Amino acid sequence: MAPNPAPPEPSALTQLISSASASNHPIAATTLQILHNLQYQHLWTSLQTHDIPIPLKSTTDTPPMSLISGIPPHRVYTHPDEQLYMLEKGLRDDDLRPERLFVIPTAQGQSWSVHRIAAVFDSLPEIPSSDHTESSMADVDAETQAKLTEYYTKKEAARATREWGGKRILLAMVDKGMGGDGTVAYYVVHDGEVKPRQN
Amino acid sequence: MDSDPPLPIPISYISNRYLLFSIDAVTYLRREHHICGVLIGTLPQIPQQNVFLGLPLELMPEEARLLVDKGVACIVDEAKAHAGMRSLLEGDRARYLRDLESQGQHAMRLQSDRKEQKREEALKKLDEKKAARARNSPSASAQTESSAAIVDIFNSERSNGNTSRDTSTSTASSRMGITPATSYPPLPPPSSTLHLPPPSVPASYPLFAHLHARGYFLSPGLRFGCNYMAYPGDSLRFHAHFLVVSYDWDEEIDLMDVVAGGRLGTGVKKGFLLGGAEKSKQEVENEADRVDSVRAFSIEWAGM
Numbered sequence: 001m002a003p004n005p006a007p008p009e010p011s012a013l014t015q016l017i018s019s020a021s022a023s024n025h026p027i028a029a030t031t032l033q034i035l036h037n038l039q040y041q042h043l044w045t046s047l048q049t050h051d052i053p054i055p056l057k058s059t060t061d062t063p064p065m066s067l068i069s070g071i072p073p074h075r076v077y078t079h080p081d082e083q084l085y086m087l088e089k090g091l092r093d094d095d096l097r098p099e100r101l102f103v104i105p106t107a108q109g110q111s112w113s114v115h116r117i118a119a120v121f122d123s124l125p126e127i128p129s130s131d132h133t134e135s136s137m138a139d140v141d142a143e144t145q146a147k148l149t150e151y152y153t154k155k156e157a158a159r160a161t162r163e164w165g166g167k168r169i170l171l172a173m174v175d176k177g178m179g180g181d182g183t184v185a186y187y188v189v190h191d192g193e194v195k196p197r198q199n
Numbered sequence: 200m201d202s203d204p205p206l207p208i209p210i211s212y213i214s215n216r217y218l219l220f221s222i223d224a225v226t227y228l229r230r231e232h233h234i235c236g237v238l239i240g241t242l243p244q245i246p247q248q249n250v251f252l253g254l255p256l257e258l259m260p261e262e263a264r265l266l267v268d269k270g271v272a273c274i275v276d277e278a279k280a281h282a283g284m285r286s287l288l289e290g291d292r293a294r295y296l297r298d299l300e301s302q303g304q305h306a307m308r309l310q311s312d313r314k315e316q317k318r319e320e321a322l323k324k325l326d327e328k329k330a331a332r333a334r335n336s337p338s339a340s341a342q343t344e345s346s347a348a349i350v351d352i353f354n355s356e357r358s359n360g361n362t363s364r365d366t367s368t369s370t371a372s373s374r375m376g377i378t379p380a381t382s383y384p385p386l387p388p389p390s391s392t393l394h395l396p397p398p399s400v401p402a403s404y405p406l407f408a409h410l411h412a413r414g415y416f417l418s419p420g421l422r423f424g425c426n427y428m429a430y431p432g433d434s435l436r437f438h439a440h441f442l443v444v445s446y447d448w449d450e451e452i453d454l455m456d457v458v459a460g461g462r463l464g465t466g467v468k469k470g471f472l473l474g475g476a477e478k479s480k481q482e483v484e485n486e487a488d489r490v491d492s493v494r495a496f497s498i499e500w501a502g503m
């Protein structure tokens with residue numbers, strides 16, 4: 001008789017969750033799982049979590065929400081008009097400096113409402129311009145540099161008029177029940193009516 | 200374009216439907232107020248027809264309500280409005296019938312004129328051909344006879360010989376039957392006492408009015424399982440931008456519905472838009488205040 005094999009090692013994700021969030025409420029585990037997914041599957045960098053207070057008059061027992069923010073390796077979303085502008089200028093995604101994007105971690109079965117989504121958007125900080133690193137600007141030729149400057153000026157103007165869309169956030173969803181295989185589904189959510197990318 | 204209809208446009212309320220029977224009103228509302236409605240009229244002989252439908256135009260209660268709130272239209276109980284048909288003066292009735300008759304005669308005259316013109320052209324062409332052929336082969340007299348027979352098939356009136364020239368005068372006396380689509384020329388426009396209160400609307404109305412105010416054309420969303428489809432311009436010229444679903448402010452949203460809508464929308468090159476009014480019915484005096492408090496969010500699959 002062979003001796004009982006030792007139980008398998010818990011997965012890296014399980015270890016991370018049990019080590020970091022033992023004390024916290026269940027939402028913290030969801031946040032960690034999505035953070036892990038962003039970091040190792042989608043190779044995001046500079047990941048942070050932000051606790052945001054959501055004042056909801058109807059549901060007082062809701063735990064505070066956590067948002068994740070990070071910098072994706074490639075652009076997740078480009079507004080169709082912005083894309084057109086970039087095409088006209090001959091700019092590629094890789095020319096632009098990376099942008100910080102916010103993510104709402106959610107789990108299937110969690111209760112959401114228009115009120116809650118609105119509250120998340122209202123608590124969302126405007127992306128500070130100082131967040132950008134100037135390093136990517138250094139190794140490009142003068143011509144591209146000029147185009148980029150023009151692009152950033154245009155982008156700043158577009159932010160005010162919202163012609164390239166308003167605030168946006170990535171909605172991340174995990175299924176924690178039966179059949180939850182660790183898949184995280186990502187959806188881009190815009191504040192207001194923003195025309196779809198392909199139409 | 201043709202003349203704008205007098206305002207407010209009467210919307211006929213018949214067995215819980217809001218209908219428009221005047222083509223002038225339909226084109227005016229579409230052009231000026233971005234209200235498209237749905238054409239539901241079939242040919243009487245082909246009631247199972249389901250494409251190329253015509254008048255009447257059915258409006259969603261939301262569309263009717265929006266027009267009434269704007270002061271562009273009013274709701275008329277059509278059954279009551281037609282009670283006056285019996286009390287119509289005999290003189291008015293006769294005059295109306297005579298009017299219809301003369302309209303029919305006019306239409307007939309136009310049609311026969313056009314026919315006559317076409318026939319003249321065809322004859323002229325034939326004569327030219329005949330002349331050309333006669334020049335080419337003077338011996339082919341038998342052929343001209345047979346071609347004349349063909350002409351007779353296409354122009355049966357010509358077989359009557361010289362009488363054909365004055366057919367136009369004889370047909371003008373017979374007239375076409377005119378079926379008017381609306382009954383407001385004989386009847387006076389419905390008085391304001393017959394106007395019904397503004398239509399009651401579903402809970403999705405504030406989002407409807409919000410999107411309409413932003414220039415979107417909205418149509419019913421049955422095809423994609425949503426409340427409305429939002430077009431950035433006339434739906435004959437543009438593809439829809441959004442599948443619109445309305446929620447109450449604190450109504451629970453199942454995240455699976457967001458996935459389903461977001462994925463379906465992206466699959467058909469549209470966005471999935473959900474939204475609702477912050478203020479509830481109890482908090483405001485009229486619907487317009489609720490429309491101002493609408494928040495909407497568009498959702499697309501991120502592709503990652």
